[in-house]
Amino acid sequence: MEALTGALGRLPRLRLGCYPTPLHRLEGLEAALNYRGIYIKRDDLSGLGPGGSKLRSLEYLLGEALDGGKKQVIVSGPGQSNLCTLTAAACAKVSLPCLMIHNCAEPGRRTGNLLLNCIMGAESIFLGDISAGERRAFEEKFAAGLEEKGGKPFVIRNGGTTGTGAMGYAEIAAEIRRQCVEQGFDIGTIFVPGGNGGVAAGLIYGNAVMGRPFRVCVISVEDSREELAGHIRRVIAEAERLTGIPFPGDIEDGCDIEDAYRGEGWGINTAESEEAVRDFPRREGIFIEHVYTAKVIAGMEDYIRGGKTKGGLCYLHTGGFGSLFSQFESEDIII
Helix, strand or coil, rough: HHHHHHHHHHCCCCCCCCCCCCCEEEEHHHHHHCCEEEHHHHHHHCCCCEEEEEHHHHHHHHHHCCCCCCCCEEEEECCCCHHHHHHHHHCCCCCCEEEEEEEECCCCCCCCHHHHHHHHHCCCEEEECCCHHHHHHHHHHHHHHHCCCCCEEEEEEEHHCHHHHHHHHHHHHHHHHHHHHCCCCCCCCEEECEEEEEEEHHHHHHHHHCCCCEEEEEEECCCCCCHHHHHHHHHHHHHHHHHHHCCCEEEEEEEEEEECCCCCCCCCHHHHHHHHHHHHHHHHHCCCCCCCCHHHHHHHHHHCCCEEEEECEEEEECCHHHHCCCCCCCCCHHH
């Protein structure tokens, strides 16, 4: 781990978050499932904007931007993108203009993350109902146009899922391990969401370099197991090039990649995730949302009920609180 810490220390980085984020037991969930030893890592309390996991990635991404003399940040995503909102918060903190590109129609009334973006003064471009690929193509063309005019934009590509972005999670295994020692927690498995794979790749990489003190269970919220594994391998390869530290073994050593809880894909609820969004805050007073966090809870609970895991478990809460306010058309859904 010393070699990894040294390599990370040589990379440009902005200190944006409040770390370590809390780690504590979920006694309400333990009682409901009759299982002792369930914990939560509160990366939803990372300390900026609405909080969330992407802030760790943004510390390195924006560090790279400022180190390269960039003067504006461009980020894209769906209207309720948590990355976009955290990018707006981080840019506000360091006085960088932030431009967002959304593949949705401009709403008549802004809710959720779109409202937060507006409050923070970020500029938004709404492209209408187009694909993510079309949105990315527009983003690249727009950035190139700014450069031709003498601008210095920095584009956060692929949802921040790059080797640089993954560095924010390469050291979290060590953070959790230190907290376990300090607080007397015995955690063997960490449950984490898998979208583009950036958070999972960073954690898997750092955990492996440390000698795999944890088993990592990645719950896909979008892609098949094979697709997600491909995303993770690509990001880990980029991380290896950045640090010069090879990944020991294969990603499936000490890791499960699970696609049984994704339903019909990104942003589409399952019956279990709907239930989790309602039941989890009623047990713990902690909010989760549909796209990422609820599917991880649903997967972890199924693992426990099915006897597929044992010992202490940790749920990595990656945030998304802002988007929750736009995910219901009627309050009847959650009554």
